[in-house]
Amino acid sequence: MERTMLSESEGYDLLKGYGVPVPSYRIVMTPHDAADAAETIGFPVVMKIISPQIVHKSDAGGVVVGVGSREAAVSAFEKIISGAKKYNNNAEIKGIIVEQQAEPGLELIIGGKTDPAFGKVITFGMGGTLVELMKDITLRIMPLDEGTIRQMITEIDGYPLIKGYRGMKPKDEEALVSTLMSVNRFFLESENVVEFDINPLRLYENGALAVDARVIVADKPVQQAVDERPPVPMEYFNPRSIAIVGASQDSSKMGYAVMHNLLHFPGQLYPVNNKRSEIQGLKAYPSISAIPAPVDLAVITVPAIHVPRIIEECGVKGVPMAIIITAGFKEMGEHGKALEDRIVAIARTHGVRIIGPNCLGMIIPPRGIDTTYVHQSPRPGNIAFISQSGAIINTVVDMSLAKNIGFSAVISVGNQADLDFLDYIRFVGKDDKTKAIILYIEQINNGKAFMEVAAEVAKCKPIIAIKSGSSTRGQAAASSHTGSLSGSYEVYMEAFRNAGIIAVHTLTGAFLAAQMLAHRKRYPKGRRAVVITNAGGFAVLSSDYAERYGIEIVDLPSEVIDELNEFLPEFWNKGNPIDLLGDATEKRFEKTFAVLARHPELWDMAFIIGFPNLVLTSEQLAKQILKFSASTENRLVATLLGGDSMNVGREMLKEHDIPSFDELDYTYRVVGRVLWQKFRVKAPGLL
Ligand code: ADP
Numbered sequence: 001m002e003r004t005m006l007s008e009s010e011g012y013d014l015l016k017g018y019g020v021p022v023p024s025y026r027i028v029m030t031p032h033d034a035a036d037a038a039e040t041i042g043f044p045v046v047m048k049i050i051s052p053q054i055v056h057k058s059d060a061g062g063v064v065v066g067v068g069s070r071e072a073a074v075s076a077f078e079k080i081i082s083g084a085k086k087y088n089n090n091a092e093i094k095g096i097i098v099e100q101q102a103e104p105g106l107e108l109i110i111g112g113k114t115d116p117a118f119g120k121v122i123t124f125g126m127g128g129t130l131v132e133l134m135k136d137i138t139l140r141i142m143p144l145d146e147g148t149i150r151q152m153i154t155e156i157d158g159y160p161l162i163k164g165y166r167g168m169k170p171k172d173e174e175a176l177v178s179t180l181m182s183v184n185r186f187f188l189e190s191e192n193v194v195e196f197d198i199n200p201l202r203l204y205e206n207g208a209l210a211v212d213a214r215v216i217v218a219d220k221p222v223q224q225a226v227d228e229r230p231p232v233p234m235e236y237f238n239p240r241s242i243a244i245v246g247a248s249q250d251s252s253k254m255g256y257a258v259m260h261n262l263l264h265f266p267g268q269l270y271p272v273n274n275k276r277s278e279i280q281g282l283k284a285y286p287s288i289s290a291i292p293a294p295v296d297l298a299v300i301t302v303p304a305i306h307v308p309r310i311i312e313e314c315g316v317k318g319v320p321m322a323i324i325i326t327a328g329f330k331e332m333g334e335h336g337k338a339l340e341d342r343i344v345a346i347a348r349t350h351g352v353r354i355i356g357p358n359c360l361g362m363i364i365p366p367r368g369i370d371t372t373y374v375h376q377s378p379r380p381g382n383i384a385f386i387s388q389s390g391a392i393i394n395t396v397v398d399m400s401l402a403k404n405i406g407f408s409a410v411i412s413v414g415n416q417a418d419l420d421f422l423d424y425i426r427f428v429g430k431d432d433k434t435k436a437i438i439l440y441i442e443q444i445n446n447g448k449a450f451m452e453v454a455a456e457v458a459k460c461k462p463i464i465a466i467k468s469g470s471s472t473r474g475q476a477a478a479s480s481h482t483g484s485l486s487g488s489y490e491v492y493m494e495a496f497r498n499a500g501i502i503a504v505h506t507l508t509g510a511f512l513a514a515q516m517l518a519h520r521k522r523y524p525k526g527r528r529a530v531v532i533t534n535a536g537g538f539a540v541l542s543s544d545y546a547e548r549y550g551i552e553i554v555d556l557p558s559e560v561i562d563e564l565n566e567f568l569p570e571f572w573n574k575g576n577p578i579d580l581l582g583d584a585t586e587k588r589f590e591k592t593f594a595v596l597a598r599h600p601e602l603w604d605m606a607f608i609i610g611f612p613n614l615v616l617t618s619e620q621l622a623k624q625i626l627k628f629s630a631s632t633e634n635r636l637v638a639t640l641l642g643g644d645s646m647n648v649g650r651e652m653l654k655e656h657d658i659p660s661f662d663e664l665d666y667t668y669r670v671v672g673r674v675l676w677q678k679f680r681v682k683a684p685g686l687l
């Protein structure tokens with residue numbers, strides 16, 4: 001795809017057509033014409049270089065502001081030309097633009113780019129030459145409506161400068177809204193425009209003016225990939241019979257490990273091996289076609305070059321789905337890619353669906369299915385884990401055994417030649433064993449479709465995602481257009497937020513968030529919290545953590561304080577966090593919870609923090625927390641701090657899906673992350 005940069009004046013003309021305010025200008029080729037043009041426009045003017053090779057005009061000495069006379073225009077002309085030649089001798093100089101000089105104003109940036117996964121994206125933030133330094137930019141995936149545009153404006157850190165800060169008069173926010181609406185329409189309707197930035201847009205007490213425009217067009221419109229694959233029937237994930245092509249008796253082979261982990265499968269298992277008649281105690285068949293009964297799933301571990309033939313055989317036999325564990329395809333470059341394409345084509349003609357290649361396949365513990373070579377199969381449970389990395393699956397499964405975490409499904413997506421994230425999310429979304437979904441994502445191909453499917457599933461089940469690739473390395477050479485500032489990772493984060501996906505950074509964080517959201521009540525309704533504790537120190541820390549992670553500790557109205565006064569010791573702190581003091585008994589917690597349950601409209605979530613002591617057992621505390629939870633629709637989050645003495649209580653809470661964390665910072669961090677998704681909390685802690 002050819003990309004070309006339009007000149008500033010072409011950019012102005014385009015934008016003007018959509019109602020974006022731009023300066024008047026003339027393009028000149030000689031110093032004399034420059035002087036004439038400046039005079040016509042009216043002094044002072046700004047003069048700038050026009051060259052497709054010079055992207056940052058100031059860097060090339062290509063911008064002169066405050067040109068106040070004919071003589072100044074002549075000398076500016078010469079200065080700009082000689083500067084440009086010095087900067088880049090090969091730069092083709094198309095003339096000089098003489099434009100109306102704008103009054104100083106608040107410098108903002110509006111930009112757009114085309115993300116490979118999610119399509120067109122609009123960015124907005126504080127502009128000018130310090131844009132990379134300030135990094136005060138927000139972004140949205142197109143199309144935007146007016147509400148979204150208003151939200152973007154208010155959420156940048158620089159918003160007070162727009163609203164009016166310390167006696168400064170407010171800027172024309174409505175002019176900004178209408179400019180952003182115009183720009184939105186321009187980008188939406190200009191199919192060939194792949195990237196642009198207006199930096200700066202000057203905003204005044206009255207009106208706005210774009211004083212630079214860089215527009216990049218492609219020779220053909222950017223088309224989003226459309227998903228034409230038919231959906232995968234649910235029963236494909238519930239095979240009654242499985243063939244293992246490449247099953248082996250040799251414990252050093254992949255085909256051995258895969259077979260080994262499948263021995264627990266309660267359905268029919270058919271090892272396929274053309275050299276042996278028995279493998280790991282089961283009768284083996286020389287080929288798929290030699291199996292005398294229907295096969296619902298083929299697991300393939302033979303070398304890549306044999307795979308096309310095996311898929312052909314699967315097709316002839318009517319095997320509906322195959323998991324290709326074998327590597328050596330697209331991930332190996334051109335040759336492997338061609339082989340992969342061939343396999344997909346063969347599969348398609350026969351209607352065979354493919355998981356992988358280059359994957360571990362799937363583990364569905366409740367059904368006794370494990371096509372992977374993990375060290376030990378995980379326990380059944382309610383978390384679905386879908387991962388683009390096989391190594392991470394091995395790690396997570398191993399960790400889960402020690403931590404007593406169980407799975408409804410573990411799926412390794414591999415190269416996603418046919419089935420991809422969408423199919424797996426649809427499957428676990430419908431699967432009634434799955435209560436929470438965790439994704440490890442490196443890259444998504446069809447972002448728009450992904451957002452749609454994930455948003456649908458996230459309505460009834462929490463989706464938590466780790467997205468790799470957040471580092472800015474590689475963006476170091478970034479130019480000053482927004483395109484590079486809104487690196488793809490930020491677009492993913494925005495897509496996640498839209499789709500209702502909680503983004504986390506660590507595996508531990510993913511499981512903590514899953515724990516938090518596995519409860520029927522899911523999200524807190526809002527950000528307002530009450531804290532109830534018997535530990536003064538943790539009450540103080542609670543306030544710190546809550547503030548850090550975007551949780552609002554509400555003030556209790558006097559009638560609630562009065563109700564609490566009736567039974568709390570005289571010297572309780574009479575505020576929120578509610579410190580019940582170290583000698584708090586079960587009764588004191590019970591009565592406090594009852595008061596809060598009577599006023600559910602005052603708070604959205606309650607943090608209950610207990611520490612080990614001799615007047616209150618963890619069991620008593622857990623019992624009261626459960627009773628409290630049953631008496632309110634608001635969310636409860638427990639933190640039973642301490643060691644093993646708290647285990648009984650922790651277990652009781654776990655049985656009822658009440659999240660209970662054993663480190664207070666994590667409690668607030670997890671909730672902050674959840675709020676990040678729902679309420680656009682700014683900069684919540686990393687999880
Ligand atoms: P660059 O290619 O370096 O981004 P710009 O066209 O943005 O070049 O010009 C650099 C700076 O000069 C702008 O950030 C702005 O502050 C100032 N400037 C440019 N054009 C005008 C104008 N018409 N009126 C006033 N200031 C301007």
Ligand code: MG
Nearest residue numbers: 198199200212
């Ligand atoms: Mg600029």
